[in-house]
Amino acid sequence: MTITLALPSKGRLKEQALDVLEKAGLKVILPKDQRNYRAQVEGDSRIDILFLSASEIARELGYGSVDLGVTGEDLIRESLSSADERVQIEARLGFGHADVVVAVPEVWYDVSTMADLDDVAAEYRQRHGRRMRIATKYWRLTQQFFSQMHGIQVYRIVESLGATEGAPASGSADIIVDITSTGSTLQANHLKVLEDGIILKSEACLVSSRRSADPAAVAALAQRIQAAIAHG
Ligand SMILES: Nc1ncnc2c1ncn2[C@@H]1O[C@H](COP(=O)(O)OP(=O)(O)OP(=O)(O)O)[C@@H](O)[C@H]1O
Numbered sequence: 001m002t003i004t005l006a007l008p009s010k011g012r013l014k015e016q017a018l019d020v021l022e023k024a025g026l027k028v029i030l031p032k033d034q035r036n037y038r039a040q041v042e043g044d045s046r047i048d049i050l051f052l053s054a055s056e057i058a059r060e061l062g063y064g065s066v067d068l069g070v071t072g073e074d075l076i077r078e079s080l081s082s083a084d085e086r087v088q089i090e091a092r093l094g095f096g097h098a099d100v101v102v103a104v105p106e107v108w109y110d111v112s113t114m115a116d117l118d119d120v121a122a123e124y125r126q127r128h129g130r131r132m133r134i135a136t137k138y139w140r141l142t143q144q145f146f147s148q149m150h151g152i153q154v155y156r157i158v159e160s161l162g163a164t165e166g167a168p169a170s171g172s173a174d175i176i177v178d179i180t181s182t183g184s185t186l187q188a189n190h191l192k193v194l195e196d197g198i199i200l201k202s203e204a205c206l207v208s209s210r211r212s213a214d215p216a217a218v219a220a221l222a223q224r225i226q227a228a229i230a231h232g
């Protein structure tokens with residue numbers, strides 16, 4: 001039986017994911033044709049490597065169609081309901097660090113906490129004739145954080161698939177929930193993170209599916225990678 005291990009096909013997580021595997025003695029033989037999304041590990045035919053986008057990896061782990069994968073924790077928690085019942089985080093990999101945060105315009109001088117934002121949201125309709133709008137691609141994390149954790153119910157999510165930080169200035173939303181690492185994109189767009197507005201501190205993780213057909217083999221492979229990380 002083979003194990004399917006999914007790796008990011010592009011973007012910021014790809015190279016470091018390959019490096020981690022190499023440290024564990026798993027050298028991925030990259031296909032000559034960049035559009036071929038399958039690969040093998042040198043000297044080990046029991047592992048099938050599949051290159052997918054980081055968010056697809058999260059979804060496929062949830063379905064159980066891949067056994068093990070490397071992706072951001074933000075994408076795991078956003079893409080899967082009851083994530084902990086469907087997947088297990090086997091290791092935090094020490095790269096791809098980024099926080100999912102609530103940010104508001106810097107000029108909202110009276111707003112520095114979620115409690116302040118709750119006050120604003122409550123008054124918003126009266127003042128502006130509509131609900132406060134939040135631009136994000138993180139629907140699930142936003143709803144959990146606002147509604148369940150902070151009891152804020154009066155808002156509307158405006159889906160944003162890119163350049164989210166530009167939404168308040170362009171007028172398509174009032175505030176945002178997005179990922180930040182250096183903070184420079186927020187700063188350039190005159191947005192500030194609320195003091196208690198960190199929803200999730202994310203990093204790249206090695207994640208296993210709880211629906212795998214061969215849990216013992218998956219656990220053994222995960223452990224091999226964990227051991228390599230532990231030994232630097
Ligand atoms: N500065 C950053 N901005 C965005 N994502 C970051 C940053 N630093 C680390 N990450 C992590 O990288 C992930 C995005 O990875 P990548 O850029 O490869 O994906 P993508 O091309 O946006 O993926 P997809 O096509 O699946 O949406 C984020 O979800 C997060 O876990």
Ligand SMILES: O=P(O)(O)OC[C@H]1O[C@H](OP(=O)(O)OP(=O)(O)O)[C@H](O)[C@@H]1O
Pocket residue numbers: 162163164165178179180181182183184185186
């Ligand atoms: O805090 P910072 O270091 O400024 O990083 C945060 C920004 O980086 C990402 O966008 P990116 O430009 O990489 O494009 P993306 O939307 O395709 O991820 C992310 O969506 C933020 O906008």
